[in-house]
Amino acid sequence: MQQKLIAFIGGGNMAQAIVLGLLKQGYPATKIIVNDPNAEKRAFFDKLGVQTAENNAESAKRAEVTLLAVKPQMMAEVCTPLSVVDFSDKLLISIAAGISTARLQALIPSVKSVVRVMPNTPALVGEGMAGLFAPENTAETDRTFAQDLLNSVGQTQWVKAENQMHAVTAASGSSPAYFFLMLEAMQQALIEMNMDADTARQFVQQAMLGAAKMVVENPQTALSTLRENVTSKGGTTAAALSVFNARKFNQIMAEAMQACVARSQEMETLF
Numbered sequence: 001m002q003q004k005l006i007a008f009i010g011g012g013n014m015a016q017a018i019v020l021g022l023l024k025q026g027y028p029a030t031k032i033i034v035n036d037p038n039a040e041k042r043a044f045f046d047k048l049g050v051q052t053a054e055n056n057a058e059s060a061k062r063a064e065v066t067l068l069a070v071k072p073q074m075m076a077e078v079c080t081p082l083s084v085v086d087f088s089d090k091l092l093i094s095i096a097a098g099i100s101t102a103r104l105q106a107l108i109p110s111v112k113s114v115v116r117v118m119p120n121t122p123a124l125v126g127e128g129m130a131g132l133f134a135p136e137n138t139a140e141t142d143r144t145f146a147q148d149l150l151n152s153v154g155q156t157q158w159v160k161a162e163n164q165m166h167a168v169t170a171a172s173g174s175s176p177a178y179f180f181l182m183l184e185a186m187q188q189a190l191i192e193m194n195m196d197a198d199t200a201r202q203f204v205q206q207a208m209l210g211a212a213k214m215v216v217e218n219p220q221t222a223l224s225t226l227r228e229n230v231t232s233k234g235g236t237t238a239a240a241l242s243v244f245n246a247r248k249f250n251q252i253m254a255e256a257m258q259a260c261v262a263r264s265q266e267m268e269t270l271f
Helices: 013-024 039-048 056-062 072-082 101-107 121-125 140-151 162-173 175-191 197-217 223-230 236-246 249-270
Strands: 006-009 032-035 051-053 065-068 091-094 113-118 128-133 154-158
Touching (some): 013 032, 013 140, 056 072, 091 140, 113 140, 121 128, 162 175
Parallel strands (some): 091 113
């Protein structure tokens, strides 16, 4: 990976995950600046040996790459002082949901090379999945750098059309919460069967981990086949799945993901 000076604007969970991932791969701490107004967050990064600061514009001037790790509703406010910085030879990366590359270029007119990223929280344990999009005029070297950056905390996949980033949000950005919800429901059901909470959690979390590993290690096997292999006709699994089917599980999932996409599209117009 190229070693460029990176300025992180925002020091929240995702910035922490990426910085830790970079350092774990041997990226020099001296090549990282983290800007955040919160003293406690800056202290976290100080302990890692990376540079910290509060003046976003000054850090962006120094850096070769600026990564915007702020909430969508804060983007315009954060970009206002950055608009005076000459970004013509710098890479701008945004991990904010619902903020288009066109919007970023409008907020920072001098920017020529921009990459939009939708990461997810499993990046915190090095198992993230990030979707990336860049306009045609973004240099290939900048695309490679952005992908390498996100590969430090998981896997990446480019999309060809920016409107697909809404689907990426539904597919991976928000989806860890879908799985957590299912685990919560399974744990609660076991508690109601008189199993203690810790034991119930151990059963459901390991079952999900094992199922995920089977999916990853059998890429040529259809997901439906993996499901069918667990489902004996007239057996216990079939009984459970019949309830999901009766309650229209597939339809519920499709509607939930469509709601996620609709909100992502709405945010694009709001911020």
